Amino acid sequence: LTSRVGFTEVTDDGAPTGERTIALWEPGFIEGAEGDNGAPVRRAATTEAAEIMAATVGEGARTLAFVRSRRSAEQVALRCQAELSGALARPDFAQRIASYRAGYLAEDRRKLEKALDNGELLGVATTSALELGIDVGGLDAVVTAGFPGTVASFWQQAGRAGRRGQGSLVVFVARDEPMDTYLVHNPDALLGRPVEASVFNPENPYILYGHIYCACIEQPLTDAEVRFYRAEQVIQELARQGLIRRRPQGWFAVPQLDSDLRPETAHSQVSLRGGAGNDVLIMDTSDGRLLGTVDGARANSQVHPGAVYLHQGESFIIDDLDINEGIAFATPGEPEYSTQPNSTTDIAIMGAANEDELKDYGGGVWAALVDVEVTDQVVGYFRKLADGTTSDLFPLDLPEQRLRTRAVAYTVDPLALEAMGIRAADIPGALHAAEHAAIGLLPLIATCDRWDIGGVSTALHQDTQMPTVFVYDGHSGGAGFSEEGFKRFPEWIAATFEAVRSCPCESGCPSCVQSPKCGNGNQPLDKAGALKLLGALVTLTAS
Structure with a gap:
């Protein structure tokens, strides 16, 4: 194709944007407040974002506030309304604030999009649902509460304002977690870094299954095309289930009478984002x-x-x-409370790593890329009050959920841990803290979000028979994130060590080793032990 068609390289941004001002904002600490294990507590990024949006709207700037969760979109819109009605004395503006997110009915989303585009709405708190695919002009400011996972997403969000040539303001509000703290103190890592190369696994059979079937519906797939997509096993599975059939022209879709996946409905059943479906x-x-x-x-x-x-x-x-x-x-x-689930997670290695997926760094440290099965079960939930205190656990009886995926894992010989100065009793807390920090920094080298990945650490894993830390892809079959972690393990661990070492807290906080998604309530955690472990890993992997 490249020999027959000429291409023009486009390297400059030709969008009609005016001057853009970017501010990096780190929320301050709440005086007298203590989090898990006595850690200092910063003002929530969503709280800061709501107040900043209220201030910009109050000055006449139409504003989008991007947040990381559906719940946060609702909360930021409500807090912005309260701020406008109260401290800023603009109840008329408060009525023109709304939230927008996935999960709304289609007619509700279209109504909100129209109101935002025609100026009826002055401010909207939204998830990434408004990041792509919807053309809204006339916006003056964007507030991003928390790093959106990739540099590409950050610039996409920033570009929603100033699209008609006017000047714009972009405020990045750091959440209290390792990646955000790293970026706000190292702005070149965000503003001076090129957009990432996309990371994904095109051979993931869980993703290929539906897409290959849809391809067969549109046009028969030849054997050469099947080999190109490395979909031989997927084709055989689809044929075994009677969904496709081999003919001289290629693989054809077969009409179905009682299957959920059938030619007339297949495209609507397959998620372009690789989600689990079954809403x-x-x-x-x-x-x-x-x-x-x-x-x-x-x-x-x-x-x-x-x-x-x-x-x-x-x-x-x-x-x-x-x-x-x-x-x-x-x-x-x-x-007068919010809820936070509590879960248990187990992980099993499903097969030995290939020779090129195992690395001996010496000194009793190994890293590997492995196939795993993750078993997760929500066992209860906590009620969290406005002052940050939490209730006792309310137990739940919910079924286990199983995920077959890929993970990067590293094991450390107990004798090596002893030589690092980590006592046997401190191993669980040191591994757990190092796991949390590593999850927080993986998005620095892989195109992912910390909510796309998970982790498990244990002082004695049943499959390795050694202390082991796993970081796994949260998508069936793997999405390529853990593979990047394995390939760039020394760089990843070095950034993780620097983030934990530079955090001024004494015993661990959300900026370094605590995690907002920890199913064990951030217990146990040992920051000092994690520093010993990570520092030793940096030395070994750099040699």
């Missing part, structure tokens, strides 16, 4: 209306019984979750 519907029990949906893989943690669910400024409490029927029942309520 769970969320229904308001007071009037029977459909509030929205949540991905089936996240339902146990987001809409479990007792969970607080926010929808367009309204609060609901989940009464019941029926996974088999794909529906969660919600009742309107105004609880």
Whole structure:
């Protein structure tokens, strides 16, 4: 193709944008507040973002605030409204603030998009749902609460303002976690770094399955095309299930009578984002209306019984979750707390690493890229009050969820840990803290978000029979993130060590070794032990 068609390289941004001012904002500490293990507590990035959005809207600047979760979109919109109605004395502006996120019904999303585009709305708190694919002009400011996972996403969000040639303001508000803290103190890593190369696994059979079937529907696939996509096993599985058939012209889709995956509906059944599908519907029990949906893989943690669910400024409490029927029942309520799930996670290695996927760094340290099965179960939830205190655990009886994926793992000989000055009793806390920090810094080298990956650490893993740390892809079959971690292990560990070492806290905080998604409530954690371990790993991997 390249020999027959001429190409023109486009290297300059030709968009009609005006002067852009970028501010990096690190929230201050809350005086007298203590988090887990007595760690200092910063003001929440969402709180800061809501107040900044209120200030910009109050000055007449139409503003988007990007946040990291659906719940945060609702909370930021509500807090911005309160700030405009109260301290800024602009209740008229408060009525023109809204939230936008995935999970809303299509007609609700279209209504919000139109109101934002025509100026009826002055400010919108949104997830990445407004990052791509929707053309909204006339915006003056963007507030990004937390690093969106990639430099590409950051610039995409920043580019939503100033699209008609006017000047614009972009404020990046750092969350209290390793990656954000690293970037706000090393701005060149964000502003002076080129957009990342996309990282994904094109041979992932879980992703290929639906896409190869759709390809066969549109046009028969030849054997040469199957080999090109390395989809031989997927083709054989589709043929075994009777979904496709081999003919002289290639592989054809076969009409289905009683299958969920059939030619006339296949394209709508396949997620372009590689999600698990099987959305769970969320229904308001007071009037029977459909509030929205949540991905089936996240339902146990987001809409479990007792969970607080926010929808367009309204609060609901989940009464019941029926996974088999794909529906969660919600009742309107105004609880003075939020909820946080608690879970247990086990990981099993499904086969030995290939020779080129195992690295001996010497000194009793090995790293490997392995196939794993992760078993996760939400076992309860905590209620978190406005002052940051949490309740005792409310137990839940929910089914296990299993995930076959890829992981980068490193093992350390107990004798090596002893030589590092880490006592046997301190091994679990040191590994756990190092795991959290590594998860927080993997997005620095791989095109991912910390919520796309997970981790497990153990002082004695049943498969390795040694202290082991796993960081795994949160997508069936793997997405290529852990592979990047394995390939660039020395660089990854060096950045992780620097982030933990430079944090001024004494015993660990969300900026270094605590994690907002830890199913064990950030217990146990040993920052001092993690520093000894990471420092030794840097020395060994650099040699």
